[in-house]
Amino acid sequence: MQSSVLAFATDLLDEGPDAFFGNLTDRAGVGGVTLASVYHEARDVFPHNPRRVLRYLEPGAAYFQPDTAVWAGSRLRPAPSTAIGDTDPFALASAEAQARGMKLHAWTVFLHNDRLGFLHPDCAPENAFGDRHLTELCPAHPEVRAYVRTLVAEHARYGVDAIRAESLHFHGLRHGYHHERYFEQLGPVAEALLGLCFCEHCRAAAHAAGVPSDEVRERVHAEIRARLADEEAAARPCALDELADGAVAAYIDASAATVTSLAAEAAETAAALGMRLSFMDGGGPGKGWLSGIDLPALTKAVPQIETLGYAPTAAQVREKVAAFALHGVDPGALAVILRPMAQDCDGAENLAAKVAALRELGVPEVEFYHYGLMRLASMDRIGAALGH
Numbered sequence: 001m002q003s004s005v006l007a008f009a010t011d012l013l014d015e016g017p018d019a020f021f022g023n024l025t026d027r028a029g030v031g032g033v034t035l036a037s038v039y040h041e042a043r044d045v046f047p048h049n050p051r052r053v054l055r056y057l058e059p060g061a062a063y064f065q066p067d068t069a070v071w072a073g074s075r076l077r078p079a080p081s082t083a084i085g086d087t088d089p090f091a092l093a094s095a096e097a098q099a100r101g102m103k104l105h106a107w108t109v110f111l112h113n114d115r116l117g118f119l120h121p122d123c124a125p126e127n128a129f130g131d132r133h134l135t136e137l138c139p140a141h142p143e144v145r146a147y148v149r150t151l152v153a154e155h156a157r158y159g160v161d162a163i164r165a166e167s168l169h170f171h172g173l174r175h176g177y178h179h180e181r182y183f184e185q186l187g188p189v190a191e192a193l194l195g196l197c198f199c200e201h202c203r204a205a206a207h208a209a210g211v212p213s214d215e216v217r218e219r220v221h222a223e224i225r226a227r228l229a230d231e232e233a234a235a236r237p238c239a240l241d242e243l244a245d246g247a248v249a250a251y252i253d254a255s256a257a258t259v260t261s262l263a264a265e266a267a268e269t270a271a272a273l274g275m276r277l278s279f280m281d282g283g284g285p286g287k288g289w290l291s292g293i294d295l296p297a298l299t300k301a302v303p304q305i306e307t308l309g310y311a312p313t314a315a316q317v318r319e320k321v322a323a324f325a326l327h328g329v330d331p332g333a334l335a336v337i338l339r340p341m342a343q344d345c346d347g348a349e350n351l352a353a354k355v356a357a358l359r360e361l362g363v364p365e366v367e368f369y370h371y372g373l374m375r376l377a378s379m380d381r382i383g384a385a386l387g388h
Contacts, residue, residue: 029388
């Protein structure tokens, strides 16, 4: 079983390569490192960082040095984090990983990008009222799709083995902006409908699939208004596949086809450059329809699906993984992320049981979240679980 630990470039820079890679090999005993190359805004606590305990991450920042010639003429382009200055953490990580016989993976957040969304609102998803969701980019927009392909290709010069593609899909209404406020209960239906994108590119894609996209937008607009105006209406259950005689569900299916085709383009770009792409599904089977995640279609479009195995027991992790088979995803095409920290794990035996369950199910790859956010003792748990 292949193994890796997810980490930030700032972990590498703050600790230095000897300490950073030493912990990965000597304590965790993993065969790879999965380094964030583009990441969203965050504020995190780092238990064992020698330079700081608290760090803010910038919106949509890159943690490598983009090739300016490659991005010439592109409105959407990665901007290096101020935290890395003139250094290139990916070049450093590539050299160090190669010298130690380890694999380097790129953990890349593609479409959840506040910086690019606010700079280029026309590239962000648009709800039924014409409001833009500026914390993300729309996967149907031609410039966004070109950005994704180019960003994938940028990693090849670092000898990256795999790209862990996070946020390569729609996100819906609630996706973690600062101080989000909902003082009235919107209800699950209104929330779901407010997360649908009706930009010109999404409507064109739906129309090409035979969906009356303009009519759907009008129906969704009216349904949301009715639920915003009345508390009882907001609480009224309604199956989305019943709205507009099934046209809303057909519209969502067209959005899923947009995500699948973009994932296929990204995977093809990666494969042509000797890399593989793992699509990070986030929620697991049955939870991604509104985000455009069609697991049976995606498993044919990309070589690997990566999912979160966050659960307190090995039996629950087993259940999570086994559920994928019901959606047409073989365990051999999965990578699973585990957390060795106290939130999920009460000791080395617990983590070892989870790793053993993955092995028994035929999962070929496991990753551990997250180098900088765990205590060093949690890295020792990884080593024990892997039999290091």
